[in-house]
Amino acid sequence: MKQTIFPIDFSTYYPIGIQPCPMYIDIANRIYHRIKDVVLPLPDADELKKQIAINVAIYYEDKMSGIQLWNAFVAKHLLAYSHKLPFFDDCGSLENDDVNAKEVELLIWIVISRNFNDRFLNPIVMAEDTARRIMEVLTEDDEVDVNEELYNFVYNSDKADDYFKIKPVLMWLRRSYLLSSPLSEEKFNELKYNYSMQFNKSESIYYAETTFSTTTEIGPMAVKPHLWLADMYYENDLPQKAKRLMNLEYCEQDAFEVIEEDEEFVVLKRSTDETYKLKNINPNMFRKGSYICTALVKYADNYWEINGVMFKTSKDIFDKMHERYETLKKSYEHAYTTYIERTKGKRLAFFEKTEQMKDWLKEISPEVDFSDMYGQLPDGAQVGFISKKAGLIFSPNIIHAIKCKDNPYYGKCDAKTMLQETMDAVINIEYTHPELLNYLLENNMLQDGDISFNDPSESGNKIFTRNIDFIARNHRRHHYHDHDY
Secondary structure, eight states: OOOOOOHHHHGGGSOTTOOOOHHHHHHHHHHHHHHTTSOOOSTTHHHHHHHHHHHHHHHHHHHHHTOOHHHHHHHHHHHHHSSSBTTBSOOTTOOTTSOOHHHHHHHHHHHHHTTOTTSOOOTTTSSHHHHHHHHHHHTSOSSOOOOHHHHHHHHOHHHHTOHHHHHHHHHHHTTSTTTOOHHHHHHHHHHHHHHHTTSOHHHHHHHHHHHHHHHOOBTTTTBOHHHHHHHHHHHTTOHHHHHHHHTOEEEEEEEEEEEEEOSSEEEEEETTSOEEEEEOOOTTTOOTTOEEEEEEEEOTTOOBEEEEEEEEOOHHHHHHHHHHHHHHHHHHHHHHHHHHHHTTTOOEEEESSHHHHHHHHHHHOTTSOOTTTGGGSOOSSEEEEEOSSSSEEEEESOTTTOOOTTOTTTTOSOHHHHHHHHHHHHHOTTTSOHHHHHHHHHTTOOOOOOSOSSSOOHHHHHHHHHTHHHHHHHHHGGGGSOOOO
């Protein structure tokens, strides 16, 4: 058998300096050759098959080595939705330590769908034969290798008691086979670019890794890295260490004023007025009345500590950030209360034409002259949404899909348009703001989708509606959450 997949092809998914066991590279090659003639009507089909082979081989290694990435996912999904795996109902008796065909089917869907975040692929029909072929490979070997180096990287007991020692694990998780996605890489590269304006390459990468691991949700359940790791610790029978991780607190990068300092402690006031007490380990940096830019972390029973980046800033910058925050806060609080009163509690409005939107704006905000803004308003059918934190939000091309008693356009389209608009509302990050999406999900307003776009059915609709929140999380990742303000 000609080798097609090499150790370097695995490197994307592993911590720096740690390699997969050679056995799993061989398994990936066997899987690829077993599935390379499978019809996969998608762009770059051969590369996708290689990615499937690599990810399934790492899934097998994960199970055999007790890494617990997959098992933590299953446990987290069960806790959130009360059924063990998305889309499937016949996995109740499966053992956590075993690989199985249904999990392989789901992993295939995750691997492919994260490369096509603008479309939905039906997980029920696309992978059954492929999973059967893969399971033939996974059951060929009587003995398996354990990746002790990777296990020790994740579960070293000394590391688990110290945030700064466990931090490399948190940084790695975004690249792991189950939790990686192009959306995560886009976010990381954006952070790295922003830091490169101020720091050298190595510092920029470290600060970007630090910021990403504290602020950005990852994986098909869209949760912060420390919560993924906590579930892995629970699955590995380390409840006390898991609890510490669950209680980990972050303060994102901001400007701070040093308001108290002595030989032992420092108190910092954030631009948002919260205060934080730290050990004074850097007296030269912390002078009362001085200003710094930093990020903070609090782990276990420790005091707050500097988390990565720290540099001096000025009173002028601090005051501007404080003023901006207060202005935004008061503006949003006032705008939301005012708009809700004037719409009699209705947060949604539906417009087939821009003229309708103009009339609505005059109605909810008559004291504002919008004439200079009309040229900037979106064209075509729109859904208007009164946001708690962002004033007004408009979403295009989903007007027929929202099942709301105040929507006169609901369902007034052909079946294909209804399915397309429903799916766009759920997965298209350009169409639907996270706050609006979560409002629609919480109020069951997107109930007309189907697991199969081409052959909709009653059962397909039930599968879709049962899994709609998971579909949104998996496709959107950190864009599922509202990070505005």
